[in-house]
Amino acid sequence: MKVLVINSGSSSLKYKLFDLAGPKVICAGLVERIGSPQSSLVHTLYSDPGPGEKTEMSERFENHTKAIEKVAALLLAGDDPLVKSAEELAAIGHRVAQGGEIFKENCIVDAKAIEGIRNNIVLAPLHNPANLAGIEAAMVHFPGVPSVAVFDTLFASNLPDYVYRYALPTAYYTKYKVRRYGFHGASHAYVTKTLAGLMGKPLNALNNIVCHLGNGSSITAVKGGVCRETSMGMTPTSGLIMGTRCGDIDPSLPAYLTFCTGKSAAQIQTILDRESGLVGICGMNDMRDIHKAIASGDDNARLAFEMLCHGIKKYIGAYHAVLGRLDAIAFTAGIGENDSAVRGKCLEGLGHLGIIVDQEVNAGLRGKAARISTDDSTVEVWVVPTDEEFEIATICKDLVL
Amino acid sequence: MKVLVINSGSSSLKYKLFDLAGPKVICAGLVERIGSPQSSLVHTLYSDPGPGEKTEMSERFENHTKAIEKVAALLLAGDDPLVKSAEELAAIGHRVAQGGEIFKENCIVDAKAIEGIRNNIVLAPLHNPANLAGIEAAMVHFPGVPSVAVFDTLFASNLPDYVYRYALPTAYYTKYKVRRYGFHGASHAYVTKTLAGLMGKPLNALNNIVCHLGNGSSITAVKGGVCRETSMGMTPTSGLIMGTRCGDIDPSLPAYLTFCTGKSAAQIQTILDRESGLVGICGMNDMRDIHKAIASGDDNARLAFEMLCHGIKKYIGAYHAVLGRLDAIAFTAGIGENDSAVRGKCLEGLGHLGIIVDQEVNAGLRGKAARISTDDSTVEVWVVPTDEEFEIATICKDLVL
Ligand SMILES: Nc1ncnc2c1ncn2[C@@H]1O[C@H](COP(=O)(O)OP(=O)(O)O)[C@@H](O)[C@H]1O
Ligand SMILES: Nc1ncnc2c1ncn2[C@@H]1O[C@H](COP(=O)(O)OP(=O)(O)O)[C@@H](O)[C@H]1O
The missing domain is CATH 3.30.420.40 (ATPase, nucleotide binding domain)
Incomplete structure (x- = not known):
């Protein structure tokens, strides 16, 4: 089962392709300075012990769509492509910065989820638009593959109210959603589970x-x-x-x-x-x-x-x-x-x-x-x-x- | 030995007269809404177990000087005054909000101390001017009595640098004195000493x-x-x-x-x-x-x-x-x-x-x-x-x- 993970920042995009059967990493890459004439892409193939052959490309990527178009080409092109066809991808997982109070679970992206992510832009004005651009580009260039939104804020979405509230007038919470959200959710969740395993x-x-x-x-x-x-x-x-x-x-x-x-x-x-x-x-x-x-x-x-x-x-x-x-x-x-x-x-x-x-x-x-x-x-x-x-x-x- | 303590806020002034020989409180008072037509003064005489006879006066106090003039009259006037003459006061202690990095000790107020308190106004724009007004008025209305500045920040003036610095560009500390100062110094100091005594x-x-x-x-x-x-x-x-x-x-x-x-x-x-x-x-x-x-x-x-x-x-x-x-x-x-x-x-x-x-x-x-x-x-x-x-x-x- 192959899954592609995409992490799009305001002017960068990271990707990593997993074969979860292994589990192993097939390839990974980083696009930097999206939108600038000096944008570049480094694509790395993984072999058994870790990162192997690296390809560096200097190429103009105007926006996230162009960057993801290139990633799609790198994955799908050639005689023996890394991914035979879009259908071979079970899902594309997107790191999304801010789920706000709208998202209580990570989810397969549909029109409602896109609207929710858009409604949270005010809370993450740099990151959520980039995440949305990544999601929309992936839908175009990997047609038919489900996109999954994984929120950086989700792990902390069950804090008690006396932990997440700030001591500001209540209206700022109800009207402007001012509260503690927490980030790095996937990392804290992964490390906690791994720790429990290590400790038995x-x-x-x-x-x-x-x-x-x-x-x-x-x-x-x-x-x-x-x-x-x-x-x-x-x-x-x-x-x-x-x-x-x-x-x-x-x-x-x-x-x-x-x-x-x-x-x-x-x-x-x-x-x-x-x-x-x-x-x-x-x-x-x-x-x-x-x-x-x-x-x-x-x-x-x-x-x-x-x-x-x-x-x-x-x-x-x-x-x-x-x-x-x-x-x-x-x-x-x-x-x-x-x-x-x-x-x-x-x-x-x-x-x-x-x-x-x-x-x-x-x-x-x-x-x-x-x-x-x-x-x-x-x-x-x-x-x-x-x-x-x-x-x-x-x-x-x-x-x- | 009689000592008068003055705590002047932006529009208020509290005072308390001690006989340290007892030690006991002789009287205390509160002037509120200084500068407004509705200003008022409550003067309380203490008897042995605590606060006793209260006098309330509605009077217009234009500024801290007028308020302290009145306090001086209340203390010094009458046949059997609370304080026989200014000389009977060993000192007047003023709570000063912000000592900044200038004051490493509480001190008897001289021209240099006044300049120091003035230089700290930028750090305590509401409080230091009121404190200064109190000091200057006390010098006028209790001539010859030493004024002592007791800084609210003094107790925390020996914090280690990794505690008092904020993670901001260094220039904000060196140029604009941006750091942690701490307040309520007299209270923390008093309680700590009292606690040690109680615990033996x-x-x-x-x-x-x-x-x-x-x-x-x-x-x-x-x-x-x-x-x-x-x-x-x-x-x-x-x-x-x-x-x-x-x-x-x-x-x-x-x-x-x-x-x-x-x-x-x-x-x-x-x-x-x-x-x-x-x-x-x-x-x-x-x-x-x-x-x-x-x-x-x-x-x-x-x-x-x-x-x-x-x-x-x-x-x-x-x-x-x-x-x-x-x-x-x-x-x-x-x-x-x-x-x-x-x-x-x-x-x-x-x-x-x-x-x-x-x-x-x-x-x-x-x-x-x-x-x-x-x-x-x-x-x-x-x-x-x-x-x-x-x-x-x-x-x-x-x-x-
Ligand atoms: N060998 C090392 N020793 C000490 N610090 C390191 C080492 N390797 C990386 N770091 C620290 O880790 C930081 C990057 O951490 P990383 O988790 O990759 O950051 P992020 O994902 O938040 O961009 C570096 O800025 C550096 O301070
Ligand atoms: N009997 C009481 N029970 C609970 N809280 C009290 C009681 N008496 C006073 N307080 C609390 O103490 C507060 C005032 O504390 P105080 O130390 O006088 O304040 P400050 O000197 O900072 O103005 C009040 O606002 C109230 O919340």
Whole structure:
């Protein structure tokens, strides 16, 4: 059973083709700078152990439709095509940023779903239009293949009201849908299920925290497979310090910065999203660069690292309190999977919560699933590589079967 | 030794006269609606057990100077005046909202201090000018009496950089002083010292959390008497949900609300400060009203109560993680001292952190110091009534002696 997963951003498009029988990846690719004359596509064939032959193409893709037209050609063309015909695809799974309160389930896309995604554009003005463009292009170039919408917000769609509401006038919630939504849903869901499997525990008996730490980051608290807390808010600007996003700040600050700098609210918003976070503090957003800079005595890099670790520690403490009993913490995504210094530091001094890291095991671990807590840590700590595309493909399979 | 304490708000002025030899309160008063034709003054004489004879005056006070002129007359006039002459006052202590990074200590006010408070106006545009007006009027009407500035931000002035910095471009910190300051300093300091005394522990060996829950609220984590964390940020809009202030929200929200409502950034800021918080959720900001409404089935009141308790619980968890070892939690201010339902609910299910409330003792306790945790709770939980004015008077004494 073949499933294609598409993740379209405002000017990019990622795709990955799965054979779920394996399960294995057949190919994957990335189109960048859609709409600009410098757009490009990298298409990668997978062989058994992982990514293999790469083809790079510089080509003008005016829009998402043109990009998906090209993806269709790459998949369907040739003597021995990757996909013999559109019918061979069981489904195309689309990551959709914002499901709002309209979508309580992921779903096969029909006219009503398209309308719902469109109605949520106000909540995700950059992402939902790109996601819609991807869906509509896929319907044209892969005719007859069901499109599935997998919402980034779905995993957190069952938060209690006292968790998702902001302390703003009620009308802002009822009229303008102002509430906490949460993102990175496919990742938190995948990692939680994988963690339960690794621990040999039934999902419904597991209380866990997932630290998804990438260029965008979020932390969730999960009880029996159901998300109870998320650091992400109405938009992905909030929560933890991220690569370029500020995370939580004083609510008076946007207006104060407008007042001080004379910049417009929209300009300040761009700064909060693109020039803040680790980059704002030390000029870098890749933890590998930050560690190098720390080693050479850069105090701003030290500060960025400490702000990140301190923020993670506070979320772990808060969610530990809320969950009542914590069985395990999982680290995932670029930083969570690879950066043992961040993992070690944010868990330092948490022995009183029953969290003890085996520093040696932790230091040696990069990019693969393993437990990094000691045998006498009452809370198990794991590294669990995430796989959002595979999670999306699995959801597609469950929906179309 | 007599000390007068003055707390001037934007349109109000509170005063309290102490005889520190007792120590006892001699009188106190409140001037409201300064600048409006409806301004008024209530002057209360204290007798031994507490507030006694009250005098209410409707009088036009154009500004803080006129109000303080009247206070001076009330204190100094008559055959047997409360204060024989200005010289009998050892000091006048002024609560000053924002010390910024300029003030690392409370201080006797001189020209340099006035300049410093003035330079901080940009950070506290409503409060610092009122505080300055109070100081300058006191200098005129109580000539020769030293004025002492006690900064609301001072207790949190030793936070580590990774706690006080926001993840914004560094220039906003260096140029515009954007950082976490913290407020309610006199209360957190007073309660922490009192708590150490009640527990019979040296202050420098105590790790504690103070939950100051009033109409404005903040929570601090304190290690050996030194503040390490505060929920308050650059302004008092942030942190916990408060009576009318929103506390922490998604940083994209002010701009989004401007976009949705067409209101200006300044109007939105007013809504965040005056129409949000408990009032925004349920239309009430007095917990007594909220409990009555809950009892009669008001679901918005239930939500407001749960949001407050949940927020407190998350801060306790986060600060418990950061402190490493937590000896005690103290509840103070209007809600903290009086509302056993809030105390009980926010500490519910924290047995895994060693926090166990004696629900019977808790339920019966209002407005006085007592321990409300069980004997086998490893973290002691106390109610400690705050006394910011007394703390300010004590600071004055220490500075002028
Ligand atoms: N080997 C590594 N060591 C430390 N950090 C790493 C390493 N590899 C990747 N990262 C971090 O992971 C980040 C990217 O994470 P990723 O999950 O791919 O981000 P996103 O999907 O949010 O764009 C990089 O910016 C970098 O900070
Ligand atoms: N008996 C009580 N029970 C519950 N809440 C109370 C009680 N008394 C006062 N409060 C709460 O305390 C609040 C005022 O607290 P206070 O510390 O005086 O506020 P602030 O100094 O920040 O203005 C009131 O709004 C109310 O919610």
